[in-house]
Amino acid sequence: MLKRVPTSDIELGMFIHKLEGSWFKHPFWKSRFLLTDEKTLDSLLNSDVPSVVIDTERGLDVRPVRRDATGGAVADRAPARRPMPSPAPRLRAVAPAASADPYAPTTTAKEFGRCRKNMVHVGRVVSRVFLEARLGKAISSQDVEPVIEEVYASVQRNLYAFNGLLRCQQDNEYVYRHSLAVSALMIALARQLRLSPNDMRDAGMAGLLMDVGVGQLPVDEIPPQGDYRALPPDLLEQHVLLGHALLKSAGDIPPRVVEACLNHHERLDGTGYPNKLSGLEIDLFGRMAAICDCYDNFVSGGAGRPALDPAEAIRALVAMGPKLDRDVLRAFVETLGVYPIGSFVRLRSERLAMVVDEDPADTTRPTVRTFYSLILEKRIRSETIALANCFGEDEIVGIADLTGLDIPDVTDLRASILASFGREAA
Numbered sequence: 001m002l003k004r005v006p007t008s009d010i011e012l013g014m015f016i017h018k019l020e021g022s023w024f025k026h027p028f029w030k031s032r033f034l035l036t037d038e039k040t041l042d043s044l045l046n047s048d049v050p051s052v053v054i055d056t057e058r059g060l061d062v063r064p065v066r067r068d069a070t071g072g073a074v075a076d077r078a079p080a081r082r083p084m085p086s087p088a089p090r091l092r093a094v095a096p097a098a099s100a101d102p103y104a105p106t107t108t109a110k111e112f113g114r115c116r117k118n119m120v121h122v123g124r125v126v127s128r129v130f131l132e133a134r135l136g137k138a139i140s141s142q143d144v145e146p147v148i149e150e151v152y153a154s155v156q157r158n159l160y161a162f163n164g165l166l167r168c169q170q171d172n173e174y175v176y177r178h179s180l181a182v183s184a185l186m187i188a189l190a191r192q193l194r195l196s197p198n199d200m201r202d203a204g205m206a207g208l209l210m211d212v213g214v215g216q217l218p219v220d221e222i223p224p225q226g227d228y229r230a231l232p233p234d235l236l237e238q239h240v241l242l243g244h245a246l247l248k249s250a251g252d253i254p255p256r257v258v259e260a261c262l263n264h265h266e267r268l269d270g271t272g273y274p275n276k277l278s279g280l281e282i283d284l285f286g287r288m289a290a291i292c293d294c295y296d297n298f299v300s301g302g303a304g305r306p307a308l309d310p311a312e313a314i315r316a317l318v319a320m321g322p323k324l325d326r327d328v329l330r331a332f333v334e335t336l337g338v339y340p341i342g343s344f345v346r347l348r349s350e351r352l353a354m355v356v357d358e359d360p361a362d363t364t365r366p367t368v369r370t371f372y373s374l375i376l377e378k379r380i381r382s383e384t385i386a387l388a389n390c391f392g393e394d395e396i397v398g399i400a401d402l403t404g405l406d407i408p409d410v411t412d413l414r415a416s417i418l419a420s421f422g423r424e425a426a
Helices: 038-045 089-094 108-134 141-157 161-167 174-192 197-209 212-216 238-250 255-263 284-300 310-319 326-336 410-425
Strands: 002-006 015-019 051-055 344-347 351-357 367-373 384-386 396-399
Touching (some): 108 141, 108 351, 108 410, 161 410, 197 284, 255 284, 310 326, 351 410
Antiparallel strands (some): 344 351
């Protein structure tokens, strides 16, 4: 049974079902957990969370309050905090297994499946937030909490799967898919930079909301599918200022998220907009956002530009030279790998393959799935090769050129290869 209790009444052994109040006022990424250690209890008691909802079927209930003859409450607990009781059958039965940890590491293939199930719901939430912003409703941090939690948890379970899946599926609404992709990239990059959990949370929110100002642009100016990048430059630049004003007026959006919205189109050499900032005038989130935003734009294509292969997009970022922070870019490449998931590569064996997984120990030798033979000039039966563990059987010699080959549309090809990889790994 669910029961709302004041935070001051919580004890070890209770199962926390929900933390009440603003999402940014509590120190936890998890919203549901069995309270088993003093450190977590102290953090919760010292937080600004006014009350919590406990699940009495999965943990301890609140102690009953006795009353004296006059009806007054009589303390039924010692002044000192009660230690956690010794294991009892009820607690042993409900204690979560290791696999229940929402952040427990998992394989890329398994996380692909999990992401597919959650993507529809996540996309609907983002769509609703952007729509309500267009209609004039103020954005609340709690509106996007479910999305950030879902993306954050996915990145913790597997660093590569969320964005890899986005690379290999088609979405009709550019701005929503772009926001989800940049949010995941920002969280992954923040993790690579060893930022704190709260910083990772803010980074993900910055990625998700930095283009929310698009909804404030004139409706009749937005091209089909929401790809606002085709707008005239003077109109395009307005989305940054409009988004900044919208988030600033919300009241509970972290200041660094608001600032990242303003600065994600600034460039280190001063050629960006809207304020022509340069160097250290641009905050860390702004420098991170510039890289994540550019990368996703490169691989998405549109606005008169072809979509780049993910590996080509990495090279395009490097070619931007002094416009981007080199140290942050280095961390970004280490995060995604030299050949990110979805990249088409040419192997020494004269086969073409798509990258389907990464090896954190060696990002130059990912796991690939073959699909075409240049020698036979035809599609071949797919084979999955972990290049880091194939003992020299094969290796990547470059990015694949798919021009003129008898193969399906690139988007369909990526989706089918990823699906077959998932079935094989299941």
